[in-house]
Amino acid sequence: MFDTMTMTKVVGGLCGTFLVFLLGGWVAEIIYVGGETHAEGEHSAAYVIEVPESGAEGEAAPVEEEVPFDVAFAAADASAGEAVFRNCRSCHALAEGENGVGPTLHNVVGRPVDAIEGYAYSGALEEVADVWSEENLYHFLQDPQGWAPGTKMTYQGLAAPExxxxxxxxxxSNPG
Structure with missing residues (x-):
């Protein structure tokens, strides 16, 4: 079954495979590391990506300043807000009396926080505000869980002030 020729072929195949892996590693080292070896055995990079210095190490990147409500609302565009409302449509309706997962948003601006009959509010909103003023909505929509901890609204919020x-x-402008 196993004669000398078969054994020679098997050993030759294993040695050939080992040789291919060794040569492949050597070629990859030349390509990716550059092939130069320093005295301590460290390799230099094949090419260096220049990164601009940005101050002291460990220093955090500057955080964007939050746009004040007055500034953001002065430039507000209701027609652009219709496109943003598509995010809300899965849980809220604009029609009066139509509650979904969330309460109806019919006449929401200026109404009391827990004014919708038949909707079970969590109680967290009443602790933070009495009325859905434009400014209260602005802060709530940024981070609902952060502004009113314990609220039932699980949406992550709208990061962009505009x-x-x-x-x-x-x-x-569109009460329902």
């Missing part, structure tokens, strides 16, 4: 302002302008 999106929040546009949405509030749309809700104020």
């Amino acid at each position: 999106d929040r302002a546009n949405l509030i302008a749309y809700l104020a």
